Amino acid sequence: MLEIRGAGQRFNEAGWALRDISLGVAPGERVALIGPSGAGKSTLLSWLNGSRFPTVGEIVVLGQSLHRLNTSRRRKVQRQIGTIYQQFHLINNLSVLHNVNAGRLGYWPLWKSILSLLVPVNVPHCRQLLDQVGIGEQIYKPLTQLSGGQQQRVAIARVLMQNPQIVLADEPVSSLDPERSRAIVDLLTQLCSDRGKTLVASLHTVDLAQKYFDRAIALKNGRLLFDKPMAAVTSQDLSQLYESQDQD
Amino acid sequence: MFGLKTQKRSYLYSVNPNGKTLFWLVGLVVIVVVAIALSITPDQPWLNVGGFNQFWGFWVAAKTPDLSTSFLQLTTVSTLQTLAFAICGTVTSLGLGFGFGVVASEVWWQAIAPRWSWWLSRAVRTGLTVPRSLHEALWGLLCVELFGLDSLVGIVAIAIPFGAIAAKVFSELMDEVPRHSFEALRCGGAKPIAAFVYGILPAVSGDLLSYGLYRFDCAIRSAAVLGIIGAGGLGYQIRLSLQSLRYEQLWTLLGALFLLTAMGDFWSAALTRRQTNVVSRSKFRSKIPFNSIGYGAIAAVVITTSFIWVGADYGKLLSPVTYSRLGNLLVAAWPPDWLTLGTAWQEAGEVMLDTMLMSVVAIAIAGLGGVCFAFLGSQKLGQNDTSNFASSILPRARTIAVRGFLLVERAVPEPVWALLCLFVLFPGILPGAIALGIHNMGVLGRLMAEVVDNIDQRPIQALRHTGASATAIFFYGVLPQTLPQFLGYILYRWEVCLRATIVVGLVGAGGLGRIIAEALSSFHYAGLASALIALFALTLAADTLSQVLRRHLQANAAE
Ligand SMILES: Nc1ncnc2c1ncn2[C@@H]1O[C@H](COP(=O)(O)OP(=O)(O)O)[C@@H](O)[C@H]1O
Ligand SMILES: [Mg+2]
Numbered sequence: 100m101l102e103i104r105g106a107g108q109r110f111n112e113a114g115w116a117l118r119d120i121s122l123g124v125a126p127g128e129r130v131a132l133i134g135p136s137g138a139g140k141s142t143l144l145s146w147l148n149g150s151r152f153p154t155v156g157e158i159v160v161l162g163q164s165l166h167r168l169n170t171s172r173r174r175k176v177q178r179q180i181g182t183i184y185q186q187f188h189l190i191n192n193l194s195v196l197h198n199v200n201a202g203r204l205g206y207w208p209l210w211k212s213i214l215s216l217l218v219p220v221n222v223p224h225c226r227q228l229l230d231q232v233g234i235g236e237q238i239y240k241p242l243t244q245l246s247g248g249q250q251q252r253v254a255i256a257r258v259l260m261q262n263p264q265i266v267l268a269d270e271p272v273s274s275l276d277p278e279r280s281r282a283i284v285d286l287l288t289q290l291c292s293d294r295g296k297t298l299v300a301s302l303h304t305v306d307l308a309q310k311y312f313d314r315a316i317a318l319k320n321g322r323l324l325f326d327k328p329m330a331a332v333t334s335q336d337l338s339q340l341y342e343s344q345d346q347d
Numbered sequence: 348m349f350g351l352k353t354q355k356r357s358y359l360y361s362v363n364p365n366g367k368t369l370f371w372l373v374g375l376v377v378i379v380v381v382a383i384a385l386s387i388t389p390d391q392p393w394l395n396v397g398g399f400n401q402f403w404g405f406w407v408a409a410k411t412p413d414l415s416t417s418f419l420q421l422t423t424v425s426t427l428q429t430l431a432f433a434i435c436g437t438v439t440s441l442g443l444g445f446g447f448g449v450v451a452s453e454v455w456w457q458a459i460a461p462r463w464s465w466w467l468s469r470a471v472r473t474g475l476t477v478p479r480s481l482h483e484a485l486w487g488l489l490c491v492e493l494f495g496l497d498s499l500v501g502i503v504a505i506a507i508p509f510g511a512i513a514a515k516v517f518s519e520l521m522d523e524v525p526r527h528s529f530e531a532l533r534c535g536g537a538k539p540i541a542a543f544v545y546g547i548l549p550a551v552s553g554d555l556l557s558y559g560l561y562r563f564d565c566a567i568r569s570a571a572v573l574g575i576i577g578a579g580g581l582g583y584q585i586r587l588s589l590q591s592l593r594y595e596q597l598w599t600l601l602g603a604l605f606l607l608t609a610m611g612d613f614w615s616a617a618l619t620r621r622q623t624n625v626v627s628r629s630k631f632r633s634k635i636p637f638n639s640i641g642y643g644a645i646a647a648v649v650i651t652t653s654f655i656w657v658g659a660d661y662g663k664l665l666s667p668v669t670y671s672r673l674g675n676l677l678v679a680a681w682p683p684d685w686l687t688l689g690t691a692w693q694e695a696g697e698v699m700l701d702t703m704l705m706s707v708v709a710i711a712i713a714g715l716g717g718v719c720f721a722f723l724g725s726q727k728l729g730q731n732d733t734s735n736f737a738s739s740i741l742p743r744a745r746t747i748a749v750r751g752f753l754l755v756e757r758a759v760p761e762p763v764w765a766l767l768c769l770f771v772l773f774p775g776i777l778p779g780a781i782a783l784g785i786h787n788m789g790v791l792g793r794l795m796a797e798v799v800d801n802i803d804q805r806p807i808q809a810l811r812h813t814g815a816s817a818t819a820i821f822f823y824g825v826l827p828q829t830l831p832q833f834l835g836y837i838l839y840r841w842e843v844c845l846r847a848t849i850v851v852g853l854v855g856a857g858g859l860g861r862i863i864a865e866a867l868s869s870f871h872y873a874g875l876a877s878a879l880i881a882l883f884a885l886t887l888a889a890d891t892l893s894q895v896l897r898r899h900l901q902a903n904a905a906e
Contacts (some may be wrong), residue, residue: 204535
């Protein structure tokens with residue numbers, strides 16, 4: 100489903116932000132990407148959604164090698180990948196409804212996208228998805244009136260609207276308090292397994308990863324430290340992962 | 348001007364009078380003095396003593412404006428027509444500005460042609476400098492050639508230059524929008540244009556609206572000038588009354604123009620202030636009784652009525668006749684006939700120099716007057732802390748008088764001031780410069796008075812508590828806060844003055860405008876082309892100089 104083959108990323112002369120990464124993700128898996136900040140988690144996820152190409156190596160999504168595709172083919176693959184961000188990256192000046200509908204932009208013809216801003220289409224479906232993430236009554240509110248947790252729920256509803264086979268989440272709960280974080284991760288993993296979607300999420304808190312995911316991929320200083328079932332992760336692994344980085 | 352407003356904060360802090368600034372200031376003063384000396388050339392008579400009778404007659408007529416029912420009716424209809432021109436012109440310019448703003452922005456091209464985005468956006472922006480650098484009156488004259496005397500002239504001539512300026516502002520706003528939601532949409536496979544429409548446009552739509560309102564008072568002034576050229580409305584009636592020497596009617600019309608300008612200023616100020624003061628849009632919405640749909644409906648009705656009521660023949664925009672005329676005009680205009688500017692290069696240079704001198708003298712008059720009146724007309728300055736009504740009545744009366752005077756100055760269009768000057772002055776640089784100076788003094792005075800009213804009062808209070816004299820407070824507390832912004836406005840307005848030399852030239856004041864008027868009346872399009880190219884070059888040079896100076900000023904203020 101997702102495959103990284105010998106990939107590495109170099110941003111400047113200083114060195115490799117990620118190197119020698121090879122791994123594969125099977126359909127329906129729930130993978131937690133863990134590691135200290137600066138380890139390269141965001142970079143790895145940006146490979147997977149096609150917003151960045153690795154300096155060396157190859158990324159294969161749904162059997163297609165991303166950098167070999169032309170733009171419109173790549174866009175078709177990208178429609179099968181939904182991404183949720185730490186800073187939400189929603190559209191502040193639009194209502195919740197339009198933000199959720201934005202998930203369909205890859206499928207709609209242009210005239211429909213523009214028309215929908217004037218006469219919203221797809222409202223019942225939006226409402227249904229928003230109900231599922233628990234904020235159905237906020238549908239007509241401007242996005243800025245929502246709290247951080249609510250906005251992340253909108254982002255999840257948008258991904259559901261996009262209805263991809265793969266969901267990527269880059270630190271989806273880092274800007275939320277612990278109570279809300281747990282609720283959001285719970286919701287996200289639940290929805291993904293209900294619909295048989297593959298989920299890859301980077302997380303900075305190991306306890307959430309251990310509770311909700313079945314596989315752990317650990318990155319440290321741009322290298323793959325370990326990749327094993329969550330149940331097999333030992334406290335030794337974790338202390339090695341998070342110990343001070345200068346000692347390696 | 349919009350740019351200046353948003354940068355207000357950086358100007359507000361201290362000006363740093365280092366050696367460089369002093370050098371520039373002294374240089375500017377020298378240029379202005381030389382320009383004034385040159386424009387009053389002693390070998391030619393410049394005072395036309397014979398015209399004083401007419402001049403006097405005009406002022407005497409102020410006592411007896413024509414208030415007959417029929418004329419008042421005509422005035423009302425003409426006023427509404429000018430207002431409608433301004434509304435239609437503004438709306439059209441916003442549409443054009445939006446469309447061209449999109450294709451002038453880098454982010455748009457990044458979406459659809461990433462590799463060429465920089466070049467494509469630069470190309471469009473460069474192309475936009477042409478419509479932007481010609482005065483709306485010139486566009487009006489060219490439109491008259493294409494459409495004949497039709498209300499369409501009034502709309503199109505405002506829409507072209509205003510639209511080009513709006514496009515520049517909008518494209519810069521779009522490029523400033525953070526890209527992350529745009530990028531996020533693209534990652535999800537959204538088509539580039541759809542990602543642009545959802546990820547970039549909503550962030551700037553509010554700014555587009557307030558910018559349009561902000562430009563509305565300028566559009567009213569332009570509509571009046573265009574009327575004089577022949578588009579109809581108040582300007583046209585003013586021209587007829589002037590030509591037939593009916594000064595009583597003229598006063599009535601000027602009164603109407605005064606009211607219209609006052610209304611435009613009021614609305615522009617009220618609405619833009621409300622827009623920019625709003626921190627969160629939602630709060631704004633809940634505070635006012637109408638929801639935005641109500642406002643939208645009113646606006647839609649007013650705009651539609653305006654478009655219908657001006658009675659323009661919109662079919663002419665697409666008719667083959669227009670395009671064959673345009674073709675003929677272009678064919679006749681090429682190659683440009685440089686001899687029109689003068690039989691030798693030296694003569695051509697003199698005409699261009701004259702035009703430049705006119706703008707410099709004009710901005711000197713406008714700037715000096717504007718600064719003085721801004722302080723005189725300020726509400727806060729010179730008032731004591733006491734809120735005693737009796738002692739505040741005098742300053743308040745003074746404020747109202749000064750503001751009224753500034754309003755009169757800018758309500759009367761430049762060509763009308765020029766015609767009045769031409770009663771008593773022989774054609775040349777001087778009458779044009781005075782006319783432009785008076786009109787722009789009115790504009791600058793208002794802008795500067797706003798600056799004075801918005802200055803930080805704390806340093807002034809602090810100085811007062813040290814027992815500083817009023818003069819000392821002025822030089823240490825007030826001037827340092829206001830001067831950088833004043834200079835910024837003056838430079839900006841100087842660019843406008845240079846473009847507007849055309850309007851006063853058209854009525855005979857001199858410079859390139861006069862050559863353009865002559866070329867137009869004799870259908871000498873090749874000559875027109877050469878004059879336009881010369882004017883364009885001059886405008887470009889002035890804009891560049893002004894921009895360099897303003898950037899310098901801003902850098903100093905930010906230090
Ligand atoms: N666009 C970029 N340019 C240069 N360096 C970058 C860029 N993006 C990330 N990096 C560097 O790559 C490393 C990994 O970053 P990132 O993937 O954001 O880590 P994480 O998400 O695990 O915190 C960091 O050292 C970061 O400084
Ligand atoms: Mg990160």
